[in-house]
Amino acid sequence: MTANLYQPIKGEIVDVIEESPTIKSFVIVPDGAFKFDTGQFVELTLPGEGEAPFTPSSSPAVSEQMEITIMKAGRVTAQFHACQKGQPVAIRGPYGKGYPIEDFLGKLLEIVDAPHGHDGVDPMVRTYDQWLIFTPTSIFPHFSLSSHVGEGGLDVC
Numbered sequence: 175m176t177a178n179l180y181q182p183i184k185g186e187i188v189d190v191i192e193e194s195p196t197i198k199s200f201v202i203v204p205d206g207a208f209k210f211d212t213g214q215f216v217e218l219t220l221p222g223e224g225e226a227p228f229t230p231s232s233s234p235a236v237s238e239q240m241e242i243t244i245m246k247a248g249r250v251t252a253q254f255h256a257c258q259k260g261q262p263v264a265i266r267g268p269y270g271k272g273y274p275i276e277d278f279l280g281k282l283l284e285i286v287d288a289p290h291g292h293d294g295v296d297p298m299v300r301t302y303d304q305w306l307i308f309t310p311t312s313i314f315p316h317f318s319l320s321s322h323v324g325e326g327g328l329d330v331c
């Protein structure tokens with residue numbers, strides 16, 4: 175967590191990944207470690223254009239860089255979509271309550287997400303990815319991910 179939640183810290187877009195015609199992921203390196211919990215969001219500023227809330231799509235275990243996946247929805251998000259590598263940004267936060275992920279250990283978990291992507295739950299998925307690597311699977315037997323309401327779950331474990 176940054177010292178002051180309301181004090182933006184500078185950062186730079188170091189990579190832009192085109193996920194679809196309307197969705198891009200931006201890899202951002204903040205000026206110093208930026209910690210957040212699974213489920214929290216940040217305010218991302220494009221200097222001179224505006225800011226908007228986004229949920230990081232990268233693992234909360236990594237604080238040196240952060241990935242934010244943005245769907246082009248209106249004015250500010252369209253400006254983000256026009257950004258290239260090297261673009262300066264600012265980040266505030268993190269805000270909101272994280273998910274109580276420890277409570278889910280050992281339980282069958284089904285994540286239901288919005289149809290346009292996993293932006294809101296990606297940090298949780300990546301947190302469990304970490305645990306799956308570092309935790310004996312006997313205490314965490316099942317994890318299923320359902321990307322659309324009504325569709326069958328995708329087993330990632």
Ligand SMILES: Cc1cc2nc3c(=O)[nH]c(=O)nc-3n(C[C@H](O)[C@H](O)[C@H](O)COP(=O)(O)OP(=O)(O)OC[C@H]3O[C@@H](n4cnc5c(N)ncnc54)[C@H](O)[C@@H]3O)c2cc1C
Pocket residue numbers: 215226227228229230243244245246247248249250251252293294
């Ligand atoms: C906690 C939180 C986390 C979020 N996380 C993510 C995330 O990880 N990724 C992500 O992509 N988004 C996320 N969002 C949504 C994102 O913040 C919004 O898409 C963004 O703020 C839109 O800003 P904008 O300036 O691009 O859109 P705006 O210009 O504000 O437009 C927003 C919507 O209003 C419509 N609109 C605009 N002007 C008009 C008008 N005159 N008449 C009618 N309709 C109009 C637009 O078509 C659009 O649908 C999150 C939102 C919240 C609250």
